[in-house]
Amino acid sequence: MKNSKRRATPVPPHASTGPAAFGRWLAHRLEGLGYDLSSPRSGGRSAFAEAAGLSPSTVTRLLRGEMPTDPRLLRTLAEAIKEPYAAVLVRAGVISPDELAAVQNPTTTNPITPDQAADELGITDPVERKVFINMVRTLARPSAATTGEEKLAD
Template identity: 70%
Template sequence: MFIQGLTRYISTMKKSKPGTTPAPVHASTGPAGFGDWLTQRLADLGYNLSGQRSGGRSAFAEASGLSPSTVTRLLRGEMPTDTRILRTLAEAIRVPYPEVLVRAGVLTPDELAAVQRPVTTGDRLTPEQAADDLGIYDPAERKVFVNMAHTLRRTAPDDGEQQLAE
């Protein structure tokens, strides 16, 4: 249980900027809501979408690897049937893929939460599994993480009380 809590905490901290808390993922308010959100996100990234000939759509299409017609459809709120398009979009606009899935209406916030924090049947998460979940693949970092988790597990008091350093 301790490792699972640590995993969630570290994962949250890795994704957030210092001194901030991660914003909750909000569901789309339908296709038009997704199009409006995407339009605002592209404007925030510096793409000029003020008119048909402003060049912002074409510039974003070229930068993202999406076709201009796909970009136009996404801005209209027309959802693709292939989620790989949404993954490409997420990478291009620098928004976590799960957030794009929720905003596009592919997942609800509750479904996303259930996937991110599945209910376990009492099986303990191993430090190695926690490292995998956190994306810690560098051998040196992984060894430090796994050793720290093992050390904390060994030194944790059985009664739940905090031990004070001597």
């Protein structure tokens, strides 16, 4: 049963996790959404399971920290609790906060040259290689809008 008077205690978004910690965080989140988890017979687990499209036993195992964290299950869970999927993956310990940050904000510290790109792509024909390198250099120049030049496509 939902109980709108219960509110979750905020938990830092990237708290260290393991199955037990994930279960505690999930319980706080469900209580914050109004699910009464005060006892096994309060109905909150079953109500959430039905709303989320999960089995009650799956929800119980997640809350107890007894279940491995399957990414497909976590996606369903994230949608049901209205949390970003990436944040749930971090909470569940599937990825670390650093791994998430690296994916969300990739940085290239050593950009490759047009010659290196041609090598990586296997462009060995001298004429094709020259065309490729010139095209890359042309595309890498500041756009016509910022230089005031007319656009060739017009």
